[in-house]
Amino acid sequence: MDLSKIIEAKSNAAQYMIDEITYICNTFEKRDPGSKGEHQACEYAVEKMKELGCDRAFVDEFKENPGSFFGWIYFTITCCFLAFASYFFMPVLSIAFIVIGLAICFIQFGLYKKLVDKFFKEKTGHSATGFKKPKGEIKRRIIFVGHVDAVWEWPFKEKFTYLGFDLHLMACFLGAFYLLAIAILKLAGVLEGDLAFKLGLVTIAFVPFWFGLYFMWNKKRIVDGANDNLSGCYIGMGILKTLQEQNIELENTEIGVIFSGSEEAGLRGAMAWCEAHKDEMNDVPTFVYSYDTITQPEELMVNYRDLNGTVKVDKDVSDLFMEACEELNIPCKKGMVPPLGGATDSAAFAQAGMRATGITALSHALPDFYHTRRDTPDALNKECLELCYAASVKVLEMFDNGAKQ
Secondary structure, three states: OOOHHHHHOHHHHHHHHHHHHHHHHHHOOOOOOOOHHHHHHHHHHHHHHHHOOOOEEEEEEEEEOOOHHHHHHHHHHHHHHHHHHHHOOOHHHHHHHHHHHHHHHHHHHHOOOOOOHHHOOOEEEEEEEEEEOOOOOOOEEEEEEEEOOOOEEOHHHHHHHHHHHHHHHHHHHHHHHHHHHHHHHHHOOOOOHHHHHHHHHHHHHHHHHHHHHOOOOEEEEEOOOHHHHHHHHHHHHHHHHHHHHOOOOOOOEEEEEEEEOOHHHOOHHHHHHHHHHHHHHHOOOEEEEEEEEEOOHHHEEEEOEEOOOOEEOOHHHHHHHHHHHHHOOOOOEEEOOOOOOOOOOHHHHHHOOOEEEEEEEOOOOOOOOOOOOOOOHHHOOHHHHHHHHHHHHHHHHHHHOOOOO
16 A cells, blocks of 8 residues: 555644644643553553554553662662772672672663562553554554653753763773773782772772762652653554545554553563563464654664663564665664663563564664653653654555565
């Protein structure tokens, strides 16, 4: 099917997205993972999905411990302080504390595993899903995903910009590895006496950075999350809206839209969605496109690896978006979510065995709105929404015509 008219409507579609995002931010409570606001936004999304022609729309709920995602910091930094104290009288214990602390960091944040979740309060998260059937038999399915929740503010980044925030994290890791190194040398007998003692005292320079990390996130302030990530949610909704306005129905392609919950708590909503529904998606070829922070047009990117670079996503799904951008002369990069870069929901779908990729439009030198109170509807970028929408419609057109299946 030719969807060029849908692509041409990109300006109206982007304005619809902006209006809807503004409404959600200004109407409902804050949408931190497992919150009432997250639930309100999902209920609203289901109503809109039905209005836009979805034959089936529903809200899922799941159990989670959202405080654990940044809560690992408490364990890791406490281990660093214990390691510092242990260095002077028992270096082997110092080494053990550092290794334990770094292992907690790697497992909970590096891999998004549920290592320390049980130590934090359990809450109920929510996701919203809608499916629009084609006119004929369902022979293929495409799903557009964005996460509906918003993050707790990062005070250091809000006050000191990305550079200050990044330098703070680097100092914390440098201090941990420095302490580990001198503890190993002391245990091996390479460092002894006064020299070992003085090198140990150098660690005091890192103590303020470690202590500051206890306050990396402000649990009392939730950002609006207009860009991160209602912008990603509304790519699919914009497509449904324009298809309805132009009275276009696909012949054999089912369209799905997911507002996943609690991505900011470690992809918990997407993980729960896959656990509940992935087997239902095996009936026909299904492609999943996950969008996150669609804001900077010059940074539009297909992420071929996700979850701190540890998860490989589907090459055909990724290539199709690149080809769609090329067809429309839209600049788009090949890239990845790098180590310490976190993850997008595409990682959860890929780990569940689904054919997925992640689309972002955000510089790795994180802009000032990212995870701060500046992430308001005023910070939305209409041009970027237009370009990502147009590329996504082209993906839908190519997929509907049998590409990459």
